[in-house]
Structures are given as C-alpha cells and as structure tokens.
Amino acid sequence: MSLETVINELFTLIIMALALGMDAFSVGLGMGLIRLRMKQIFYIGVTIGVFHIVMPLVGMVIGRLLSDTFGTIATLLGGGLLILLGAQMIFASFSKEEKPLITPVGMGLIVFALSVSLDSFSVGLSLGIYGAKTILTVAIFGIISMILTWFGLLIGKRVQSWIGSYSEALGGSILFAFGIKLLFSF
Template sequence: MSFQLVSTIFIAVALAMDAFSVSITKGFTQKDLIKSQIFYYGLFFGFFQFLMPLLGYLCGSTVASLVSAVAPWIGFILLLAIGLNMIRESFGDEEEVTDKFSFKEVTLLAIATSIDAFAVGLTYAFLGSEILIPSLIIGVVAFLFGICGVFIGRKIGNYFGNKFQIVGGIILIIIGVKILLGF
C-alpha cells in the first residue's frame, strides 16, 4: 500500500471523527431512529465529506500555481489549524441535540462537520495532488463512521463522544508535519 493511500485513509478517518462523535450523540439521544434514518446520517455525512474536498480543490487549484513555493507551509498551517481546532472543540460542551430525527438538522450537522474537509481540498490543490479518489475515500469513510456512530451511540451512549475528535486532530497535525518536512 502506498504512503499516499495510507495518508489519505488517515485523513479520511481524522475528518470523519466529527461526524462520528455527532453520530454517537444522535444514537444516544434518538432512541427511536429507524434503519432508514440511520442510513441518512451516514449518507449525508458521507456526501458532504465527499463534496467539500472537491469544492476546496476547485477553489484552491485556481491559485495553486501562484503559491507552489509555499505549498508545504500552507498545507502544514491548514492541517495544524484544523487539527488544533478539533482538539480544542473536544474540550467544549456537548452540542444541544433534539430527540426527533430531522432532515434539516442532519443537513446542518453534515455541513458543520465537513467544513474541515474543504480546507483539506485546498491543501490537495496547493500540493498539486489528485482529488477525486481521496474525496471518494473521505466520503465512504464518513458514511461508514456516520452509520457506525449511531449504532454505537445506541449501545454505549455518549461516554466517549469528544475523545474521538482529539484522535482526529492529532492525525491531521501529524500529516501536516509530514507535508512540511517533505516525507
């Protein structure tokens, strides 16, 4: 397995941690979810995690040639900021959640948990890397984590919630350092 594929999988897992944490919380607070609603959590999280890197890449590729000399620093700073923000958020209060399933809420949660993926797409553009396969991997991992999170939340509740964001933040920072050092 190539280092780029392994890095992409680690990025996908790190980005999916927010969705996973939210899904665990939803599984804990929405005991009456039916299978199709659980599927929607995975689908929405996966779709937005797939879409946002593409959008970030499209925005970033228009200026990539202008910043190619500082691309490693840009990648490092973006991933460091995202990682530190994820770690910081893990120590905050749990989000207020409702007891009933809502498409509006699922959409907002999916968008909110995929903002970091936009910045990752920018990073891929600045580095001149391919984006479609990484976006697909990111989306599939978020889809699976979203579904698994709801099921786990239904079983064990909200005990671990924000701790998964810490792991995701650390992984992003490590990958940022790797980009900066050129490994």
C-alpha cells in the same frame, strides 16, 4: 509512477480519511444517543459521506486557485455549529417537550453534516494546493466518513438504551465538547 508510490499515496489518503472521519464518528456517537430508526441512521451516514465528498472537492478547487487561509475559518465555523447543536441537545434533554429543536432530519441533517464536514473543506484546500488526485481523494474521504458515521450512530444507539433519559444530554455534551476542541485547537 511506480506501484510503491501509488500504494504510499493511497495509504496516506486512507490515513487522512480516517483522521477526518473520526470527527464524524465522534459526532455520530453523540447523535446516536437520541432515538433514531435504522433508516435514519442509514440516511445520516450517506449524507455525511456525500458532504465529505463535496466539501473537500470544493476545497480542492478553491485550493488550486487560492491559498489555505480559508482553512481556519472553516474549522471555526464547524466548531461553532457543533457547539450550537450540542447546547441545543443539552437544553432539549431538560425540556418538557418531546421534540428537540434540531434533529438529524431535513435541514437539521444538513446542518449536522455540514458541521462535521467543514474540516474536510480545509483539508481539501491543502490537497488542492499540492495537486492531489481529486476523484480518488474525495471517494476515499466520503466512503470512510460514511462508515465511521454509521459505527458511531450504531454504538450511540446501543448505549442510548442503557442510559435512558440522560442519553440526549450526554450526546449534546459530546457535540459541545467536540465543538470546543475545534475552536481552541489553534
């Protein structure tokens, strides 16, 4: 394999990782609009990075065994989860209660990370069918999605202080809209 081929493959994987990580950035931007500590932002980014490693890895393994028919199902599930998370944040912003139903902590963080990484499962299916280099692919996906999540969360945290009490409703609207986009992209 020539150096040019390796560089082209690496460039392609980075572009794919950026495309996959943009949903984590967008959703991180929305989640950053709720009050989060820096420690929480760190853990959220790492968790999403890990999910962006595990989900395409599982997809690649299954993709090598099966066809890519599961890709549509994974995208629909991800869209549905984002709509639910977004709606919950919107309703919680108008509620008198201080604590939202789902927060990016514990099981809420798992649901959040799963919702933004389901599309990487479907990409993993495709890459598995074409025989991409597994370790390199998932490492690039995980690192880039983690960094993009941190950027989104930090920007959201900064904007949250500017718009005050409306920030959670805005964040929920972003998640909701992104979920709709995933569902109706077919």
